[in-house]
Amino acid sequence: MVLPFDNGVGGPSAPVYLKTNTENGVDDQGRPAVIHTPVVATSGGGTGTSASQVQGIQSSGTANSGNPVKIGATFLTAPPLFTDTQFGDLQMSARGMLRVAVGFDGTGGAFTTAIANNADAISPSATANTLVVSNYNRNWNGASWDRQRGDTVGTFIVDSPTGAAGQALSSIATTAVAASLVLKASAGNLYGFNVVTGASAGYLMIFDAVLAPADGSVAPKRVIAIAANTSVDRTFGKPIRFNTGITLVFSTTGPFTKTASSTAFLAGEVV
Helix, strand or coil, rough: CCEEEEEECCCCCCEECEEEECCCEECCCCCEECCCCCCCCCCCCCCCCCCCCCCCCCCCCCCCCCCCCCCCCCCCCCCCCCCCCCCCCCCCCCCCCEEEEEEECCCEECCCCCCCCCCCCCCCCCCCCCCCCCCCCCCEEECCCCECCCCCCCCCCCCCCCCCCCCCCCEECCCCCEEEEECCCCCEEEEEEEEEECCEEEEEEEEECCCCCCCCCCCEEEEEECCCCEEEEEEEEEEECCCCCCCEEEECCCCCECCCCCCCCEEEEEC
């Protein structure tokens, strides 16, 4: 007869044929014969609810219970806080989408930084920005995000004309011929100036000061010689820094001796 034989790894090996003496219940070696009736498990194929099919003990969309072995994720309104060596379920949203958090390392510390969008003191909101995914570049216009625009000839950023006050420099000018003009009574940057002389030639002196110094020996920061009845207009792409103040002076002597002459038009742009 044919008997199943355990191969030691949880399953039957090749059949073993033993001769059995049916009269006295011993095999051909004289040992008691133990007859096992083999049990054969069959599968109906695939997964399903049939007893002969592979299936788990937890249905999709049902409450979590017991310790099911499943492929899926758990929805929790508040994600759990685990400690060392603990196992946990994958987390999903209320609509079954896998939750993946970007922004924390293995110890709970952040490796991405959220910055409030009012960091430049312009935006009306102090709420920290979340991660934004966009398929186009954007620029901050001072109140909201705009698409970064280009033109049709390959220029990546186009400098377009604007009427916005914040995009222009304010000019300060004398209202009559004068010897001096205080452009700024504190530290700042000089972006440009304009001087028009009359009948007197002289020197434009620019001082790092909150007012014009007295006539005599002086130490200006910039000096430009100007002929009579001449106009000089300068604009600096990169401004000149003044640590105390910015004052224009027209003098008939120079460059280190000041003799004020109230015969010039003076103007300038500062920030």
